[in-house]
Amino acid sequence: AQKITQTQPGMFVQEKEAVTLDCTYDTSDPSYGLFWYKQPSSGEMIFLIYQGSYDQQNATEGRYSLNFQKARKSANLVISASQLGDSAMYFCAMRETEAGGTSYGKLTFGQGTILTVHP
Amino acid sequence: DGGITQSPKYLFRKEGQNVTLSCEQNLNHDAMYWYRQDPGQGLRLIYYSQIVNDFQKGDIAEGYSVSREKKESFPLTVTSAQKNPTAFYLCASSMNSWGGELFFGEGSRLTVL
Numbered sequence: 001a002q003k004i005t006q007t008q009p010g011m012f013v014q015e016k017e018a019v020t021l022d023c024t025y026d027t028s029d030p031s032y033g034l035f036w037y038k039q040p041s042s043g044e045m046i047f048l049i050y051q052g053s054y055d056q057q058n059a060t061e062g063r064y065s066l067n068f069q070k071a072r073k074s075a076n077l078v079i080s081a082s083q084l085g086d087s088a089m090y091f092c093a094m095r096e097t098e099a100g101g102t103s104y105g106k107l108t109f110g111q112g113t114i115l116t117v118h119p
Numbered sequence: 120d121g122g123i124t125q126s127p128k129y130l131f132r133k134e135g136q137n138v139t140l141s142c143e144q145n146l147n148h149d150a151m152y153w154y155r156q157d158p159g160q161g162l163r164l165i166y167y168s169q170i171v172n173d174f175q176k177g178d179i180a181e182g183y184s185v186s187r188e189k190k191e192s193f194p195l196t197v198t199s200a201q202k203n204p205t206a207f208y209l210c211a212s213s214m215n216s217w218g219g220e221l222f223f224g225e226g227s228r229l230t231v232l
Binding site for chain 1: 154220
């Protein structure tokens, strides 16, 4: 079973509008972390935002916010006031805690969503 | 500036040849990782290392080897045993093995001719 599912292969948004990128996850671990990364056409991976499974509030970082719905196991990324430079591939990722209580830091990634911002 | 440096950025090799991708970080991070990305796909973990002289296989380790002799360096060798080596390879590091985001290098694109 997929641990991270991004169901939108591609999304289009008009400049200055908001857009939501979907992410659902599957884990039985009570302690986990969720990440969003942006990958422009240059290939580098840029960290955007993080949400811990025990965090009570939804994470926000500037124009990025994470709509965390724990019971539904979803962690959607909301980008407000889209800019042309937001056009990129976006990945949702999860870090789980391994048996024994350590996480080893490794992330499992979804397939990604390509976002295109139109002027 | 602190960061992760991968080299080479582009690499071509003939079938049957081993090739080593370099990854160096000056962030003083303990943990380092290698991921593979195929076109239009997410990242898959090849190997990871929590500390010097220790590393573990990820989800797709077959046909790859690594070493971690220094904290700053985590080279990846793509061996001739790797059946589909053409891909984009990303190296990453994190402060430690239990928290914090991963910082990525700019990637190495390997093409097998």
